[in-house]
Amino acid sequence: xxxxxxxxxxxxxxxxxxxxxxxxxxxxxxxxxxxxxxxxxxxxxxxxxxxxxxxxxxxxxxxxxxxxxxxxxxxxxxxxxxxxxxxxxxxxxxxxxxxxxxxxxxxxxxxxxxxxxxxxxxxxxxxxxxxxxxxxxxxxxxxxxxxxxxxxxxxxxxxxxxxxxxxxxxxxxxxxxxxxxxxxxxxxxxxxxxxxxxxxxxxxxxxxxxxxxxxxxxxxxxxx
Numbered sequence: 432x433x434x435x436x437x438x439x440x441x442x443x444x445x446x447x448x449x450x451x452x453x454x455x456x457x458x459x460x461x462x463x464x465x466x467x468x469x470x471x472x473x474x475x476x477x478x479x480x481x482x483x484x485x486x487x488x489x490x491x492x493x494x495x496x497x498x499x500x501x502x503x504x505x506x507x508x509x510x511x512x513x514x515x516x517x518x519x520x521x522x523x524x525x526x527x528x529x530x531x532x533x534x535x536x537x538x539x540x541x542x543x544x545x546x547x548x549x550x551x552x553x554x555x556x557x558x559x560x561x562x563x564x565x566x567x568x569x570x571x572x573x574x575x576x577x578x579x580x581x582x583x584x585x586x587x588x589x590x591x592x593x594x595x596x597x598x599x600x601x602x603x604x605x606x607x608x609x610x611x612x613x614x615x616x617x618x619x620x621x622x623x624x625x626x627x628x629x630x631x632x633x634x635x636x637x638x639x640x641x642x643x644x645x646x647x648x649x650x651x652x653x654x655x
Contacts, residue, residue, distance in 0.1 A: 464503060464504075464505065464506070464507050464508060464595070464598075466503070466507060466508070466592075466593060466594055466595045466598060467593060467594050467595065468498070468500050468502075468503075468594075468595055468596075469500075469568075469570070469594070469596065470568070470570045470585055470587065470594065471568050471570075471585075473567045473568050474497075474500065474530075475497055475530070475564060475565065475566055475567045475568075476497070476566065476567060476568040476569070476570055476596065477495045477496060477497045477531075477559065477562065477566035477568070477569050477570070477596065477600075478495070478496050478497075478498075478570050478572075478590070478594055478595070478596025478597035478598070478599060478600045479493060479494070479495050479555050479558070479559070479569055479570065479571045479572065479576075479597065479600055480493065480494060480571075480572040480590070480591050480597050480600040480601040480604055481493040481494075481551045481554060481555060481572075481604055482510070482601070482604035482605040482608045483604075483608050483628070483629065484547050484548075484551055485630060485631070486628065486629035486630050486631075486649070487629055487630070487631050487635060487636075487639075487648060487649055487652055487654055488539075488612075488615075488622065488624065488629035488635075488645065488647045488648045488649065489539070489608070489611065489612050489615060489624070489628070489629040489647055490536040490537055490538045490539065490542075490554075490608070490611065491536065491537050491542060491547065491550050491551050491554050491608075492534060492535070492536045492554060492604045492605075492607055492608035492611070493534070493535050493536070493551060493554035493555040493557070493558050493600075493604055494532065494533065494534045494535075494558055494599075494600040494601070494602075494603035494604040494607070495531075495532065495533050495535075495555065495558040495559045495561075495562055495566065495569075495600060496525065496529055496531075496532045496596045496597075496599040496600045496603065497529060497530040497531045497532070497562065497564055497566060497596065498525075498528075498529055498530060498595055498596045498599060499528065499529075499530055502528055502529070502595060502599075503595060504521065504524055506521065507521060507595055507598050507599065507602075508591075508592060508598050509591035509592045509598055509601055510591070510598070510601040510602045510604070510605040510606075511591075511601075511605075512592070513602070515609075518602050518605060518606050519606060521599075521602050522602055522603060522606045525599045525602060525603060526603075529599065530564055531562045531563045531564035532562070532599075532600075532603060533557075533558040533559070533560075533561035533562050533563075534558055534603055534604065534607045535553075535554045535555065535556070535557030535558035535560075535561065536554050536557070536608075536611075537550035537551070537553045537554040537557075539646075539647060539648070539649050539650075541553060542649055542651070543649065543650065543651050547649075548575070549577065552576060552577040555571070555576070555579075556577075556579055559579055559582065565582075566582055567582070568582065568583055568584065568585070569582055569583070569584035569585070570584070570585050570587055570590060570594060570596065570597060571584055571585070571586050571587065571590070571597075572586075572587060572589075572590040572591045572597045572600070572601065573586055573587075573588065573590070574586050574588050608628065609628055612624040612625070612628045612629050613625050615647055619645050619647070621638050621641075621642055622635055622638045622639070622642075622645070623635055623638065629647075636654070636655055639654050639655055640655060
């Protein structure tokens with residue numbers, strides 16, 4: 432399988448670009464969430480989050496998102512609290528309406544070499560580096576982060592349930608990673624990655640016992 436580049440998706444809303452098609456459940460005037468827009472009030476503050484830290488297989492993904500101040504669609508929240516269909520609908524809206532967004536990854540070899548925490552920071556750094564509009568501040572979900580040169584940051588525990596741009600980043604990281612694991616599942620269907628996204632479910636571990644690990648498994652993790 433060809434190696435996917437370490438940062439593979441990025442975009443921005445261009446001046447004069449048409450807005451995303453109207454969806455009654457996701458427009459800004461349809462019962463918006465109570466999430467905060469930013470921590471600092473800066474218009475180019477980026478929210479950062481990752482997906483896949485606790486998985487047994489596949490890369491760790493991260494996203495960085497800068498949102499317009501009035502972007503507050505219904506259901507925007509931590510990706511873990513959303514159904515797959517709502518995540519997909521919100522991904523479409525975020526990618527169309529964000530001031531800038533980017534998704535990065537760190538692969539299993541990098542996870543093995545760096546450890547999962549540092550690989551997560553690497554994926555976040557790759558996303559920040561690819562933003563079409565430079566971030567002036569980074570608001571990072573969680574309690575730890577490795578500083579990104581030249582851009583101050585703040586950590587926010589539970590940030591994906593408190594801030595809109597971190598919630599948006601959690602949705603992009605989750606959905607783009609799920610897409611990647613669905614593609615890998617075509618090559619290795621016995622592990623159920625289309626259903627478990629590489630997480631340590633009973634069925635995933637049963638397949639590991641029967642078939643052994645693949646090149647996409649994190650051999651430094653406790654697989655069984």
